[in-house]
Each structure stands twice: as C-alpha cells, then as structure tokens.
Amino acid sequence: MARTSGPETREKLIRAAEELFASRGVDGAQLRDITRLAGQANPSAVQYHFGSRAGLLDAVMAGRQERTERVLRALPREADEDVRTLVTALVTAEASELRTDRGRRCLRVSAQLSHESGVRTGAPHPTLAGTAYWALIERIAARLADGGLPGPLLRERLDLALTVVGAAFADRARQYLDGVEPLIDEPLFLADLVETTTALLGAPRPRGA
Structure with missing residues (x-):
C-alpha cells in the first residue's frame, strides 16, 4: 500500500x-x-x-475549476456582449470537460452541486470567488438586469439556467462514460444548449412579477 x-x-x-x-x-x-x-x-x-469529506470535495471542484478557468481566460471578450454571447462562452468552457474521462466525471459531480454556487445569494462559493467563471455569471446577471428582471427573479432564473446547463453536460458525460450513442452529435448538442439556455434566460417576465 x-x-x-x-x-x-x-x-x-x-x-x-x-x-x-x-x-x-x-x-x-x-x-x-x-x-x-x-x-x-x-x-x-x-x-x-x-x-473532511467537504474538503476533499472542494479539492475535486478546485481542480475542475482550474481547467475551466484556463479555457475562459483564452476566450476573446467582445465589447458589446449580449446574453447569447455570454452563454456561448459558458457552454464552450464547460464543453472542454467532455474531452477526458476525468472531466466527464467532474461534470457529473458538479451537476450535483449546482445550487451551491452562490448565485441565489450573490455570494460565490469559496472555490468560485474571484474566478473568471464567476465574473462571467455576473456579466450574465447584469444583462438580465438591463432587461428589467427584478433581483430575486433574476437570481432564481439564473440559478435554474445553470442547473439546466449542468444537468445537460452531466448526462452527456454519462453517455460518453457508459459508451452510449447520443441522439445528436456534439456540435448540435452544444449549439442547441446555447439556444435553449438563452431562451430560458430571455423568457418574458411573469405577470405580477
């Protein structure tokens, strides 16, 4: 041993x-x-x-975050960013984890922790504080605020969108790990995820909200 x-x-x-x-x-x-x-x-x-177990989990997520950060920092930043552009950056960074079995496992782990990101409170989880990933989330939130969404609804919707993205990637990762043939190829999967998430974030404000 x-x-x-x-x-x-x-x-x-x-x-x-x-x-x-x-x-x-x-x-x-x-x-x-x-x-x-x-x-x-x-x-x-x-x-x-x-x-502790929590410390080990944080170490797993810190390694995963480090890899995602490298991708995000290499992406060009446009002067006039709309929600779709920002979601594309998010999906591109997450998609990089599909390249390896290690990344695929981490996608399955992080999907279980989506509600612990800190989006609902506005205070990032310690592993996300000061990261390019959190800065991207804040930029998406700023665009949603420009569209008139009130704070609580904005945070709830953004948290839901991140949960959807995380679940989609976790399931895609599971298919790859299990040797299951996906219904659609990866480029179409990613393009559709961008469009679906952008549409979710841009949904009309509910009556009375």
Whole structure:
C-alpha cells in the first residue's frame, strides 16, 4: 500500500473521489471506499490530507475549476456582449470537460452541486470567488438586469439556467462514460444548449412579477 503523505497520495485520493462521487453520488460515496480505491491503508487518509469529506470535495471542484478557468481566460471578450454571447462562452468552457474521462466525471459531480454556487445569494462559493467563471455569471446577471428582471427573479432564473446547463453536460458525460450513442452529435448538442439556455434566460417576465 502507498504512504498517506505527499502530493502523489493527495492526487490519488482526488482521482478516486472524482470516480466515486460521479458514480455513487456526492452523498452516496463512502470515504473508506475512496481511500481503498486510492490504494491507501490508513483509513484516516482523507482527514489527513483534506480535513473532511467537504474538503476533499472542494479539492475535486478546485481542480475542475482550474481547467475551466484556463479555457475562459483564452476566450476573446467582445465589447458589446449580449446574453447569447455570454452563454456561448459558458457552454464552450464547460464543453472542454467532455474531452477526458476525468472531466466527464467532474461534470457529473458538479451537476450535483449546482445550487451551491452562490448565485441565489450573490455570494460565490469559496472555490468560485474571484474566478473568471464567476465574473462571467455576473456579466450574465447584469444583462438580465438591463432587461428589467427584478433581483430575486433574476437570481432564481439564473440559478435554474445553470442547473439546466449542468444537468445537460452531466448526462452527456454519462453517455460518453457508459459508451452510449447520443441522439445528436456534439456540435448540435452544444449549439442547441446555447439556444435553449438563452431562451430560458430571455423568457418574458411573469405577470405580477
């Protein structure tokens, strides 16, 4: 068995957590199974390296966020951004995770945490604070505010849109991991997701709101 110290062990635990959080669920995966899959004899390996299950989950999401950040920062920023342009950037960044099995597993994990982003409160989760991803979310929110959506409805709608995007990518990732042939090819899937999400965000304001 491997030692329970050092960066290699930490990385093995993160990889094992990605796999089991994706397949069994964030709440369903057992720490002992993660430790075993990582090849660690010490049952306290997760606590040693991450402090808790939550700390391990944050490490998984931080790695996923780091990859997404690289994509977002490489995208050109247009001077006159509308909602569709911003949603396209969001979908493009998320789609980069479909390229690898690791990214696909992380898409399945992050979809389970969509309501923890901080969109509803306006206070980002610590792993999102100061990121290009959160700045993109704020720019989308600003465009929605320009359209006259009141604050609570705006946050609710934006949170719903991000949940839809996350669920769509998680299901696409599941199909890839399971070897299932998708109904439509990836370019069409991404284009349709952009249009669907843009339409959701631009839906008419409900009567009485």
